[in-house]
Amino acid sequence: MGIFQLLMEKPWLPVEGEGEEPAEQRASSMESPHVGLRVFLAVATVLFTLFLVVYVERMTFPDWRPLSEPWVLWLNTLVLIISSAGFHWASVNTERGDLEGIKTGLLAAGVASFAFLAGQLWAWQLLVDLGYYDMANPAVGFFYLLTGVHGVHLLGGLVAWFRTSAKVKAEADMAQLRMSVGLCAVYWHFLLVVWLVLFGLLLLT
């Protein structure tokens, strides 16, 4: 039942001839943690969108001096793709019930994520070496701000990765693993998309 149909319901009238569960009783067949994650991702999307809107608006001021992005960001992008793929691989293996496959996927995802964060710090260092530490230039400030906020989100995700890895090590129930790995995978894919948008914007401006 669509949202408009649902909002047309007349609850003050007795239900006529309805023997089956109405679809609107549970708005989603998804499990609650997945719904919770999607709500959180909606909030995070608003957050990053607002940063981008402010970025684009601030660009129009005369004191904006574009900077040349360090080459290592390309490498970092590749590493983040590997990380996201690792989670996808682990997620696929939860469907197959292959514990070894899950371990491999999680290990690859974790290592790549740490490598990504290290790479971002390296990019900061390269920028400083290039002389981009004049914070009065908003382009410089935004670079540190956007990469920092994205990195903090990834760092938060690594807490979930750590807990999921602990469950795998303890050989928890496969349904539980499917849930945890699935949630991590969705989150990492989201962070990858966010990074691609941010990186694209940084390159274009």
Next chain:
Amino acid sequence: MAYVAPAEAEQIPAAEVEEVELYHAKSWVTKYVFSQDAKVIAIQYSTTAIAIGLVGLVLSWLMRLQLGFPEVFDFIEPSDYYQFITVHGMIMVIYLLTALFLGGFGNYLIPLMVGARDMVFPYVNMLSYWIYLGAVLLLITSFFVPGGATGAGWTLYPPQAILSGTPGSEGGIILMLVSLALFIIGFTMGGLNYVVTVLQARTRGMTLMRLPLTIWGIFTATVLALLAFPALFVGAVMMTFDKLLGTSFFMPAIVEMGEYLDYGGGSPLLFQHLFWFFGHPEVYIVALPAFGIVSDLISVHSRRHIFGYRMMVWAIVGIGALSFFVWAHHMYVSGMNPWFGFFFATTTLIIAVPTAIKVYNWTLTLWKGNIQFTLPMLFALAFIVTFVNGGITGLFLGNVVVDVPLSDTMFVVAHFHMVMGVAPILVVFGGIYHWYPLITGRMLHEGMGQFHFWVTFIGAYTIFLPLHYLGFLGVPRRYFEMGETNFIPESAQDLNAFVTVVALIVGVAQVVFFINLFWSLRNGKQAGSNPWKACSLEWRTAQVPPGHGNFDDLPVVYRWAYDYGVPGVDEDFIPQDLPPAQVSTGKGG
């Protein structure tokens, strides 16, 4: 039309909501301190919010003392005054009202009213409270750092918020910004719970359109908050960067004390847009739960079904959506393009339509109702009057041509105190008088309650109606002292002194409310299981107050929450979970 019981199978959805594994506390500490039970968390949220609200109240007294009797109280310096204004505003809007409506009422009522055992993510819910408490403590700490709390005004506009001429521009502003960021993180954790619990954990038969309007209000306000708070977060983080790292996101090239600062050409207006993109929905983050609660109070205490339930839901959702398109009406005097002002004036006036629908529906619910002048009803009626009053002055200020001369005068102060200060607080009181018997098993004392209501209601008007007049005279807001002016008569000062005296009396009268809360805990009349004869599920628990897990067996819902005075039915209410076959339709039968 007499009541005809439909066949049970026609009303009960076939599938059952799965039982959830409930967290059980193993010690006193995990049961009452680091609790994961939404009801305990609700009480923690409410206690903290009310405690910090009392700090806000004392700050308002200090401001009023200065305004009413300038040059009498030497201990109030101009910088103190600005700190009081700033922290009072921030406390009342965010740390009191938002936290109390969503963290307090939301946590207590959502699981009970939707027929769930608890919130869906209890651990995250617990974290939400402790982060909120951390935010509150940081805010208070800011008074004790060198330079004191920020005195930038609750809108924290740059550049003045972080320049050295403003009180608290050292540590105070940083603590305020970090406290806000923490609050938002904590709220997001709680908000996820409220939204997902409403979407996922409703009991069997509880369709979205059978939810009590209290839940619709809290749910929609939470969605608004989840989408609006990020704007404040972005603004707070970027301003912290400007202050600590010397970025120029908002800070323009500026001279301070004759010296050029290192800032580039940032845009203070960008911050204003971010702030109000959060700030206006914030009005409805506070108002929507109040709308929902008032709808339920009016229906229960007039023994009449809510008039136009469906329209009420649409209005709540419509107001929520529209609230994201009106923010710049707070910025008419910032030098915006006239067409931009025209657009925002139009959207502002449009939002009055769904709001008016709600007011009409409350009135029509009362029409021919069996009105019981109980304390919750008195507060609900007072809310309607006050909200209409504050709403109408909002129509004045929503129009650019009227707003410009009234901007930054006491008229604006009077308007927003009526509409989002007094009105929601009246609902908070109404809600507490209504649900106190559920939370404690005891009724609040009627006499003390009546005293509290009349002093608060009449007092609030005695305070804020004169402020409208002062605003028309041109008395500006935010001024520490008026000094001598040609355009404001001397009698304005007498009015200011009068308002201060009344504000002190109304503030002190709140002591009676707190005495009542504590006195009734032991001495209040036993409430029984459903003292107001309400239909909604929170009154259908196995015991009162509800125990851990709320219900013995999860209830099954057969109808909406407003079956009061149904023709042909013996009782004047039919609980949501009463099977149709058990509805008694013949006298004594």
